Amino acid sequence: MYSYPISDRIHSSTGRIIMLDRALLRNETDRVRLAAENKGEPCPIDEWLELDERRRRLLGETEELRRRRNELSNEVSSLKKDMDGDQAKLIYNLSRESKETGRRLAAIEKDLKAAETRMSDIELYFPNIPDPDVPVGNDESFNRIVKSAGEKPSFDFNPLPHWELLGELLDSEASGSITGSNFILLRGWAAWLQRILISWMMDFNSNAGMEEVWVPFIANRKSMTSTGQIPKLEYDMYHIEKDDLFLIPTGEVPLTNIYSDSILQDKDLPIRLFGYSPCFRREAGSYGKDTRGLNRVHQFEKVEMVRMVKPENSEVALEEMTAHVGEMLELLNLPYRVSLLATGDLSFAASKCYDFEVWSAGQEKWLEVSSVSNFRGFQSRRGGIRYRPAAGGKLQYVHTLNGSGLALPRLMAALIENGQTESGRIVLPEILAERTGIEILG
RNA sequence: GGAGAGGUGGCCGAGUUUGGCUUAAGGCGUACGCCUGCUAAGCGUAUGAGAUUCACGUCUCCGAGGGUUCAAAUCCCUCCCUCUCCGCCA
Known part of the structure; x- marks a missing residue:
């Protein structure tokens, strides 16, 4: 196993820095592996694949929680518009659920973010894939x-x-x-x-x-x-x-x-x-x-x-x-x-x-x-x-x-x-x- | 180094005072269509990016990161960058 330093100082205003197409990493794993081998570079593809799966699972969970929270906020918003006194309790309950949702969300988001950061870091280490007509050889x-x-x-x-x-x-x-x-x-x-x-x-x-x-x-x-x-x-x-x-x-x-x-x-x-x-x-x-x-x-x-x-x-x-x-x-x-x-x-x-x-x-x-x-x-x-x-x-x-x-x-x-x-x-x-x-x- | 003003879609630009139909107005540009015997103009329609999903859909993104809140482009903190002026200097 190689160690891949965390590059925490890299930012991109259009999103995370990525290197090879993620679909390529996912679907043409052998090609990525072979390219790295031919170039004499390490290839952290196995760890990447694990992270990718983990990320997608966590992403699904956070999205569902976010959706629910948006829903609750909107309900609060529309109730407040014509408030007549009875609704105070209702709003309180909605707020409580929303807050709880936020807490669960934060916990999962933490894991999600860790997986994403690690993935992006790893991706920087995949070398480009040589063209098919490039002679194969190690020096x-x-x-x-x-x-x-x-x-x-x-x-x-x-x-x-x-x-x-x-x-x-x-x-x-x-x-x-x-x-x-x-x-x-x-x-x-x-x-x-x-x-x-x-x-x-x-x-x-x-x-x-x-x-x-x-x-x-x-x-x-x-x-x-x-x-x-x-x-x-x-x-x-x-x-x-x-x-x-x-x-x-x-x-x-x-x-x-x-x-x-x-x-x-x-x-x-x-x-x-x-x-x-x-x-x-x-x-x-x-x-x-x-x-x-x-x-x-x-x-x-x-x-x-x-x-x-x-x-x-x-x-x-x-x-x-x-x-x-x-x-x-x-x-x-x-x-x-x-x-x-x-x-x-x-x-x-x-x-x-x-x-x-x-x-x-x-x-x-x-x-x-x-x-x-x-x-x-x-x-x-x-x-x-x-x-x-x-x-x-x-x-x-x-x-x-x-x-x-x-x-x-x-x-x-x-x-x-x-x-x-x-x-x-x-x-x-x-x-x-x-x-x-x-x-x-x- | 000091002071001030800013950073919103391909571009320009509103929204920030007063958090919630912002699902980010409007314009330009682009594409398609209409009209005009050419061109220009005019009219109409469409048009941000990314992630995820077989799909419907859902979610994210207003310089970056964090915080407050039921809810953040909008409030608070930190940082980065751009512009103007001052200082220093080739």
């Missing part, structure tokens, strides 16, 4: 490479890793004394290159018709729960205890939560957003692995894209976003490959995800620079993001997607390593050279 070795593009550069000298090429422009002594290890401080042309890249990516996304958004870089507990960082990744985030706020680990959090607890109109969809943000990750437990240079750091810069679409359109949207990211990498002239993540590598909230890795010639390594995911109704359920279908009928949860376009430090690493000359200077890709009028750095 990244089961990922399937679905695309490779571009040529790895060849050199007639021994190419260096980016940290050697950057030299003192990557001033870890300074960032270390300002903050601590694995934070970046860039100087000179390295800082310049980062700024140019952000600005180019922003323009590229803007020209693709997305709406540009500038977001807060700190988010509250409820937002973090909606997008799925809490509860699983709570301790991978930087937390501001005094205000119970978190530094965002990805721009996905603010961008997706823009529409929390909203009802969108059919004509508003699809919503296509992008925005810049720094991303903060504690990376607890990852020391010693890939930590040199820009490969793994606690704060990195990213331009993030978020889409909200009708459920029937999310699969196409995922492919479109994937193509868009590929286009960016091609324009930057970076060799890349795309992997369809296996169940065990798929994040808690995602139902399907493509990872983009670029080739970094100095380290001779593939570096992940983007991750494009479909969350289907997982985040919109948690966050309460619905829309009214034009055809009428019940409100529907939108499907949410997001993708990096793109994440910076590793992109920088690859550009620097792939563009290096024997003398240690850096040739910029054409698209950036045209934009800035600068062809070579260093």
